Amino acid sequence: MAEKQQNIPLSRAKVKTQLFKNWKFNDEELTKLQNLSAMLEAIWHHNCHAGLEELKLLYEGMDPDTEEQIEMNGRERFLEILEETLKDGNWKDISEKELTEALEGEDVLPISLEVRFDELNVMKLYKLGENTISDIRTTRFGLRKQEVQIKTFSQVIQVIEFHDKEWFESDKKRMKNYPGDDEIGGLHIRLFRTVPKLDLETIFPNTTPLMRDLDKIKIAAPLIGGIVGIVMKFGPVITGGEAAGTGISLLGGVLSALGTYILKTYLAYQKTREKFQTQVSKEMYFKGQANNSAVLNMIVDLGEEQEIKEALLAYAFLHYDTDCRHNEKSLDDKIEKWLFDTFAVDIDFEVDDALAKLEKMKLLDTDENGILTVVPIERSLKIL
Numbered sequence: 001m002a003e004k005q006q007n008i009p010l011s012r013a014k015v016k017t018q019l020f021k022n023w024k025f026n027d028e029e030l031t032k033l034q035n036l037s038a039m040l041e042a043i044w045h046h047n048c049h050a051g052l053e054e055l056k057l058l059y060e061g062m063d064p065d066t067e068e069q070i071e072m073n074g075r076e077r078f079l080e081i082l083e084e085t086l087k088d089g090n091w092k093d094i095s096e097k098e099l100t101e102a103l104e105g106e107d108v109l110p111i112s113l114e115v116r117f118d119e120l121n122v123m124k125l126y127k128l129g130e131n132t133i134s135d136i137r138t139t140r141f142g143l144r145k146q147e148v149q150i151k152t153f154s155q156v157i158q159v160i161e162f163h164d165k166e167w168f169e170s171d172k173k174r175m176k177n178y179p180g181d182d183e184i185g186g187l188h189i190r191l192f193r194t195v196p197k198l199d200l201e202t203i204f205p206n207t208t209p210l211m212r213d214l215d216k217i218k219i220a221a222p223l224i225g226g227i228v229g230i231v232m233k234f235g236p237v238i239t240g241g242e243a244a245g246t247g248i249s250l251l252g253g254v255l256s257a258l259g260t261y262i263l264k265t266y267l268a269y270q271k272t273r274e275k276f277q278t279q280v281s282k283e284m285y286f287k288g289q290a291n292n293s294a295v296l297n298m299i300v301d302l303g304e305e306q307e308i309k310e311a312l313l314a315y316a317f318l319h320y321d322t323d324c325r326h327n328e329k330s331l332d333d334k335i336e337k338w339l340f341d342t343f344a345v346d347i348d349f350e351v352d353d354a355l356a357k358l359e360k361m362k363l364l365d366t367d368e369n370g371i372l373t374v375v376p377i378e379r380s381l382k383i384l
Helices: 012-021 027-062 075-088 096-104 165-169 197-203 213-233 244-287 293-320 328-343 351-360 377-383
Strands: 112-115 120-138 145-162 188-196 207-210 288-291 364-366 372-374
Touching (some): 012 293, 027 377, 075 120, 096 197, 112 197, 145 197, 188 197, 188 244, 188 293, 293 328, 328 351
Antiparallel strands (some): 188 288
């Protein structure tokens, strides 16, 4: 059974709109809840802004877009804080198993890519949420179309650093894939959306297309057919059955025809490679959301959204769900059921994280039996 995601894949505005409708409020009570939400948002925005400033300061010298000299001394500290920030926002590592499956399979794009991992000094992949989308797929022989379900990562962050120029220069084979002086420096951070799990390798910048057997047959078939035709037509010359003068003349024709077929095969191969690369470029163009320092802003913003949604949901259900005296488990179950019934979203709500936020802000009480209560809303507003 697949592990449920902890990320709430809904905007803060949508959650608030439905939450404010969940109980029958008079105008005064609704205003109090709206004010509480506004205070939570202001406090968490302030806290997250401080974290963002630290990340931006550490990343400034490693940003590939900087016009200054690249400086990587703060890399380890930056990656440590980045990991903590991503964890707070419910991002997860993409596993070795998931990466291996992507390298071995294909989904939307009819292509496999070989990623040159040895060129990378740092390589980290993170995912936020998983989803299944529908796509119309043409069958192998193009006779009909059918709808297929494709498993995707809702959002993916890629962090990579290339080896330095000296590493590439130490081997001629490496040097032919050298990205260039303008591209190689710094710590590259990319954010993508709706990435098919089996096409994950397409987000890497250092890949080599690997053609499918069907494409190899399409390219090789004309060459094989041409050679067979030449052998049948000029067999006597090839086997030495014609006179010398005639043989030399026909041999030139044989070589010319063979060269033509080889050239056609080579051009077909180049055209197929170009088609594959165009497909990948087009696909990634529409899936890219942000690069480098812009990714940091989006990470912090998404994390801030999650923190506020969790805290607000926990507070609201403890304060207004008066039919039940909740402990941690019953609160967790109630919020998960509400999200599913209201939005058809099936997640693993991080109730312990939500309660920790309320406790940190001195809004939560727990009795000796584990029954949870929150400070009344008027006093909560004064505390906040």
